[in-house]
Amino acid sequence: MIEFRAVHKRFPNGTTAVHDLTLSMPAGGITVLVGSSGCGKTTTLRMINRMVEPTSGTIHVDGRDVCSQDAALLRRSIGYVIQQSGLFPHRTVLDNIATVPLLLGWGRRRARARAAGLLETVGLPPDAGRRYPHQLSGGQQQRVGVARALAADPPVLLMDEPFGAVDPVVRTQLQDELLRLQRDLGKTVVFVTHDIDEAVRLGDRIAVFRTGGHLVQCAAPAELLARPADPFVADFLGAERALMLLSLIPLGDLPGAPAPEGGRWELVLGPGRRPEGWRDRSAADGDGALLPVRPLRDGDSLLSALNESVGSPCGLVVRVDAGGALTGVTSREEIHERAGSAHASAALAADACPRAAPLPLDHTPGDTA
Ligand SMILES: Nc1ncnc2c1ncn2[C@@H]1O[C@H](COP(=O)(O)OP(=O)(O)OP(=O)(O)O)[C@@H](O)[C@H]1O
Numbered sequence: 100m101i102e103f104r105a106v107h108k109r110f111p112n113g114t115t116a117v118h119d120l121t122l123s124m125p126a127g128g129i130t131v132l133v134g135s136s137g138c139g140k141t142t143t144l145r146m147i148n149r150m151v152e153p154t155s156g157t158i159h160v161d162g163r164d165v166c167s168q169d170a171a172l173l174r175r176s177i178g179y180v181i182q183q184s185g186l187f188p189h190r191t192v193l194d195n196i197a198t199v200p201l202l203l204g205w206g207r208r209r210a211r212a213r214a215a216g217l218l219e220t221v222g223l224p225p226d227a228g229r230r231y232p233h234q235l236s237g238g239q240q241q242r243v244g245v246a247r248a249l250a251a252d253p254p255v256l257l258m259d260e261p262f263g264a265v266d267p268v269v270r271t272q273l274q275d276e277l278l279r280l281q282r283d284l285g286k287t288v289v290f291v292t293h294d295i296d297e298a299v300r301l302g303d304r305i306a307v308f309r310t311g312g313h314l315v316q317c318a319a320p321a322e323l324l325a326r327p328a329d330p331f332v333a334d335f336l337g338a339e340r341a342l343m344l345l346s347l348i349p350l351g352d353l354p355g356a357p358a359p360e361g362g363r364w365e366l367v368l369g370p371g372r373r374p375e376g377w378r379d380r381s382a383a384d385g386d387g388a389l390l391p392v393r394p395l396r397d398g399d400s401l402l403s404a405l406n407e408s409v410g411s412p413c414g415l416v417v418r419v420d421a422g423g424a425l426t427g428v429t430s431r432e433e434i435h436e437r438a439g440s441a442h443a444s445a446a447l448a449a450d451a452c453p454r455a456a457p458l459p460l461d462h463t464p465g466d467t468a
Contacts, residue, residue: 100126100287106156116142117312129288131302139312140291148177178248178256186232193228199251217246238269258290325445351397355427364413372424394419
């Protein structure tokens with residue numbers, strides 16, 4: 100969907116923000132751009148909708164060179180979400196969302212109907228439409244920002260640290276919403292973040308940049324974590340790289356076993372076979388207090404399971420179905436064993452998967468787009 104070929108950006112003050120970037124972003128996927136501050140992520144993103152013009156090289160969106168298109172029309176055909184939501188403070192939420200459809204000449208009634216529908220899509224109540232941006236929380240404003248970017252149903256969505264200014268709980272909710280929207284709408288998303296956890300959670304592919312606008316590696320999250328291209332990428336991924344890989348593996352990959360009976364630890368169940376806690380049968384009165392249990396579902400990650408197994412008094416992780424009823428338990432040993440093999444198998448898969456062939460370059464250095 101989006102192809103950078105030998106793109107270079109040098110600002111008039113002599114700063115090279117992007118250096119010889121060749122990168123392909125597949126349709127319908129989320130490509131995340133990560134790297135430390137000033138490495139050229141935002142500049143790369145903004146060249147896609149021509150808010151920044153490349154110095155040389157070409158960028159194609161859906162087969163068309165962006166530089167051959169009218170910049171204003173191009174921008175209206177590409178959704179754009181930024182960190183502080185960028186909403187117009189004196190317009191209602193509904194009018195904010197309707198901005199691009201109105202610019203495209205949709206007519207007021209149709210644009211507002213579309214905006215009202217999008218409120219629901221992004222998880223806001225209908226009455227939010229009548230409010231002004233300052234009457235919403237930061238997280239709600241970001242949702243409006245996403246709705247506004249989706250209003251004209253663009254195939255491409257550019258998101259520049261959209262969840263950077265909200266607290267971690269809201270951030271996780273917004274990430275979940277984005278993944279849900281992406282499953283439903285299948286947009287091609289380019290997402291900029293500093294946060295490697297966010298990149299691993301959201302990205303189908305992650306492009307790691309280093310200062311000077313150099314792309315160092317672009318790969319699927321598991322491949323990146325298992326096979327960082329060089330020490331810079333390994334350092335950037337951090338000391339918990341191996342654990343992060345476990346966040347990509349669902350607990351459902353491991354079989355469950357029946358809860359133990361007759362041993363020291365008894366799993367106490369409430370109505371509907373809901374786990375309530377572990378009881379220590381060896382306690383002096385034979386009726387020890389319940390130790391809390393945090394049951395997991397098949398869709399939870401192996402990282403969560405490892406965490407629970409470390410905290411569990413008997414080393415067992417308790418598993419439930421979507422309704423919260425007990426389905427079984429999995430032992431710390433099984434989780435450790437699977438965790439140990441996860442890295443090796445991701446590395447093997449990365450080695451078996453042929454690297455993307457470089458784009459054919461019909462560009463010669465120094466060409467100006
Ligand atoms: N308009 C501009 N004029 C001159 N230099 C600029 C301009 N915009 C960005 N730069 C410089 O280009 C480099 C890349 O900036 P860019 O904003 O793309 O980085 P970034 O990776 O998005 O950083 P951050 O994560 O801090 O937002 C930086 O050195 C920055 O100072």
